[in-house]
Amino acid sequence: MGDKTKTKADSLSMLINNDNVVGHIFAAPFIFGFICFSFIPICMSLYYAFTDYSLGNKVAVFVGLKNFLMLFKDEVFLKSISKTLQYVLIAVPLKLTFALLVAFLLTRKSRMVTFYRSLYYVPSLVGGSVAVALVWKQLFARKGLFNSVLMDLGLKKINWFGSEALAIYPLILMAVWQFGSSMIIFAAGLKEIPTTYYEASEIDGANGFQRFFKITLPCLSPIILYNLVMQTISAFMTFTQAFIITGGGPNNSTMLYALNVYNQAFKYNNMGYACAMSWVMLIVMSLITLVIFRTSKFWVFSESEG
Amino acid sequence: MKKKLVGIMMAATMIVGSLAGCGSQTDSTTANDAQTKDVAEASTKEETAATEDKADDTNSDEPITLRMAWWGSQDRHDKTIAAIELYESLNPNVTIEYEYYSFDDYFTKLKTLVASDEVWDVFQLGGNFPMYLDKIYPLDEFIATGVVDVSKISEANLKTTRETDGTQLGLTNGINTYGIAYDPAIFEEAGAAIPTDDWTWEDYQKAADTITEKLGIFGSSTFLTSDFIAGCSTYIGQQGDLGQYSFFNLDLTGMGFDNPQMLAPFIQMRADMIKKGSYPDAGASAEVTNIENDFLVTGEAAMTWVAVNQFPTIYNVCAEQGRELALAPLPKVVAGGNSGTLIQSSQMLCVSQDSEHKEAAAAFISWFENDVDCNNILQAERGIPANENVREALSASSTKGQQIMYNYVDSVSKNPTPKEYNVLSPDGQDQVQDNYLNYIQQVASGEITAEEAAEKTYADAQAIFK
Numbered sequence: 001m002g003d004k005t006k007t008k009a010d011s012l013s014m015l016i017n018n019d020n021v022v023g024h025i026f027a028a029p030f031i032f033g034f035i036c037f038s039f040i041p042i043c044m045s046l047y048y049a050f051t052d053y054s055l056g057n058k059v060a061v062f063v064g065l066k067n068f069l070m071l072f073k074d075e076v077f078l079k080s081i082s083k084t085l086q087y088v089l090i091a092v093p094l095k096l097t098f099a100l101l102v103a104f105l106l107t108r109k110s111r112m113v114t115f116y117r118s119l120y121y122v123p124s125l126v127g128g129s130v131a132v133a134l135v136w137k138q139l140f141a142r143k144g145l146f147n148s149v150l151m152d153l154g155l156k157k158i159n160w161f162g163s164e165a166l167a168i169y170p171l172i173l174m175a176v177w178q179f180g181s182s183m184i185i186f187a188a189g190l191k192e193i194p195t196t197y198y199e200a201s202e203i204d205g206a207n208g209f210q211r212f213f214k215i216t217l218p219c220l221s222p223i224i225l226y227n228l229v230m231q232t233i234s235a236f237m238t239f240t241q242a243f244i245i246t247g248g249g250p251n252n253s254t255m256l257y258a259l260n261v262y263n264q265a266f267k268y269n270n271m272g273y274a275c276a277m278s279w280v281m282l283i284v285m286s287l288i289t290l291v292i293f294r295t296s297k298f299w300v301f302s303e304s305e306g
Numbered sequence: 307m308k309k310k311l312v313g314i315m316m317a318a319t320m321i322v323g324s325l326a327g328c329g330s331q332t333d334s335t336t337a338n339d340a341q342t343k344d345v346a347e348a349s350t351k352e353e354t355a356a357t358e359d360k361a362d363d364t365n366s367d368e369p370i371t372l373r374m375a376w377w378g379s380q381d382r383h384d385k386t387i388a389a390i391e392l393y394e395s396l397n398p399n400v401t402i403e404y405e406y407y408s409f410d411d412y413f414t415k416l417k418t419l420v421a422s423d424e425v426w427d428v429f430q431l432g433g434n435f436p437m438y439l440d441k442i443y444p445l446d447e448f449i450a451t452g453v454v455d456v457s458k459i460s461e462a463n464l465k466t467t468r469e470t471d472g473t474q475l476g477l478t479n480g481i482n483t484y485g486i487a488y489d490p491a492i493f494e495e496a497g498a499a500i501p502t503d504d505w506t507w508e509d510y511q512k513a514a515d516t517i518t519e520k521l522g523i524f525g526s527s528t529f530l531t532s533d534f535i536a537g538c539s540t541y542i543g544q545q546g547d548l549g550q551y552s553f554f555n556l557d558l559t560g561m562g563f564d565n566p567q568m569l570a571p572f573i574q575m576r577a578d579m580i581k582k583g584s585y586p587d588a589g590a591s592a593e594v595t596n597i598e599n600d601f602l603v604t605g606e607a608a609m610t611w612v613a614v615n616q617f618p619t620i621y622n623v624c625a626e627q628g629r630e631l632a633l634a635p636l637p638k639v640v641a642g643g644n645s646g647t648l649i650q651s652s653q654m655l656c657v658s659q660d661s662e663h664k665e666a667a668a669a670f671i672s673w674f675e676n677d678v679d680c681n682n683i684l685q686a687e688r689g690i691p692a693n694e695n696v697r698e699a700l701s702a703s704s705t706k707g708q709q710i711m712y713n714y715v716d717s718v719s720k721n722p723t724p725k726e727y728n729v730l731s732p733d734g735q736d737q738v739q740d741n742y743l744n745y746i747q748q749v750a751s752g753e754i755t756a757e758e759a760a761e762k763t764y765a766d767a768q769a770i771f772k
Contacts, residue, residue: 055420164747
């Protein structure tokens with residue numbers, strides 16, 4: 001009897017000390033979280049996309065492709081697509097340009113560099129928060145800081161959030177302002193470029209511009225690709241700014257896609273329709289990412305091929 | 307291979323274990339409940355030996371936990387919590403677990419609770435209650451047994467929270483109606499005509515335009531989403547004979563009027579006012595987030611739309627600035643025509659179908675609406691109390707702003723009203739409302755005409771019923 005418990009205890013400790021088992025035990029909380037809070041909801045949303053489900057309903061009636069067909073007749077949906085594209089196409093390139101520029105400036109060997117890098121990173125830390133969005137709303141309000149500066153300069157004040165054409169730009173500016181995380185990645189990439197390239201080019205008589213465009217950009221292109229993909233995806237999912245600052249107005253000119261999905265799901269109580277919209281967004285985003293990857297072979301430089 | 311299998315099994319058991327962990331919690335509480343029940347029964351048995359008929363009463367000493375939720379402003383949260391604490395001190399066996407939210411969050415939460423059959427024992431519902439009918443446990447049986455006391459609530463007030471078939475769904479938290487709050491001093495300064503009891507939308511527009519021209523401020527502050535109530539529900543009801551038209555029909559199965567163009571003049575007026583600057587555009591409107599920072603309160607507008615329970619609050623704020631606000635009825639389509647203003651329930655408290663203590667929940671609701679001490683704490687913040695005694699007690703100690711509100715509601719309740727009317731909103735109205743507000747902006751920017759906007763709004767509303 002005693003022997004048996006001993007062997008049992010032995011085999012148990014063997015089992016627990018086994019590397020794979022330990023790994024799985026430590027991964028279990030994540031696996032559990034992923035399955036319960038991501039995987040199952042994702043699968044269910046795919047099912048709900050084909051139903052008329054709404055929060056609070058216990059039965060979801062299967063309606064086939066109706067939700068998807070309705071999308072193309074929905075004025076707000078079409079407007080939200082074009083506005084989201086406008087947002088992404090302006091915000092992402094601007095943000096990456098700024099990130100690269102600042103990262104480039106901060107490669108100089110100076111003691112203050114780390115300090116500045118942290119400083120520029122701060123907006124990204126607080127960026128997604130509601131508080132910053134509220135500050136932004138006040139800055140661009142009719143009597144906000146920007147307008148008082150304009151008035152002090154003797155210019156006319158601008159009704160930022162009252163104008164359909166202008167309302168989206170404060171939101172874009174807010175996204176651009178949060179270039180910190182791309183900047184850090186660019187900075188790391190810049191460090192990886194061998195200094196010998198620059199030395200050689202200097203001997204050949206290349207100026208600063210030539211060095212930047214002929215050496216820095218090509219060597220950095222894999223990192224640009226990474227940043228481009230990540231930022232495009234996150235720009236498509238922008239929600240907080242539109243929700244807090246403008247609520248989608250005026251006349252839906254800042255109705256970003258994610259906000260529209262939220263409205264349909266929780267405000268108008270059309271969960272099935274909102275699920276369909278989310279899946280359309282997934283397809284659109286995958287396509288765009290695919291296009292970026294396909295075109296990458298024309299502009300991304302990899303040393304192994306070169 | 308074996309290792310992997312073991313690993314997966316371990317992971318699986320962990321997941322199952324934690325799931326079981328979640329599950330067992332409820333098990334243990336039910337076990338606890340059962341235990342306390344046993345104890346209670348045991349003590350009942352002992353007592354029944356002494357007094358035979360007291361079984362029911364000992365039952366009421368059993369600890370009861372009621373869950374309750376509401377939406378509202380911070381002011382309402384503070385007052386309601388104070389009232390709940392008073393109830394708990396009077397009924398030591400009752401514990402009330404409360405949750406409070408903003409309007410939107412409240413309904414998001416409610417919808418998830420409806421889906422999981424766990425709606426709070428006592429919950430607050432407004433004019434959108436038809437969506438939640440399945441979850442409301444009617445009060446009729448408790449009124450019959452006397453648990454819920456309606457002796458001091460008039461028939462008309464009870465009717466505000468009754469189904470068309472006569473089922474009493476809940477008790478109203480307060481009677482409410484709409485009005486226009488304004489600052490007479492600004493009107494005088496600009497030389498605009500002061501609102502009368504019989505003013506029209508034309509007068510309203512003229513006054514607003516004059517104020518904007520003379521003083522450079524907004525004539526009228528934003529009505530926010532209530533512009534839908536003003537331009538659709540009220541404006542339609544004001545046309546034709548009394549009770550001839552309403553936006554939705556009485557049983558919420560279709561439209562209550564046939565000609566979309568009946569909406570057009572209001573839309574045109576609104577768009578003109580936005581263009582002129584006498585009504586805030588979308589950007590300015592977005593700066594107003596609640597009644598306390600409305601442009602009327604900040605002095606940037608001369609009048610605004612209020613649900614009258616909001617009036618005392620802004621009256622007090624403006625009084626601190628040395629301004630005195632007044633309350634005017636809603637403008638009409640034609641002078642001497644229908645007022646279109648109806649007395650309605652601001653919200654009601656209901657007992658939920660999912661409740662395990664329906665009777666205790668109903669008893670709480672009855673106390674909440676009828677008790678004078680409780681309502682002295684609540685201060686009619688949810689609307690004017692339906693109970694006569696409570697109203698008397700409150701008006702005896704009322705502030706000037708509250709006095710104006712009481713007088714206004716009294717005068718509105720004397721207006722001729724249609725025999726039957728319905729102020730409820732069908733599921734889907736939010737989307738119609740948002741689109742309508744967008745169409746007004748499109749008219750203001752010249753994208754579409756008011757007639758097209760009217761057609762589109764009508765089509766949107768009709769689409770709810772398809």
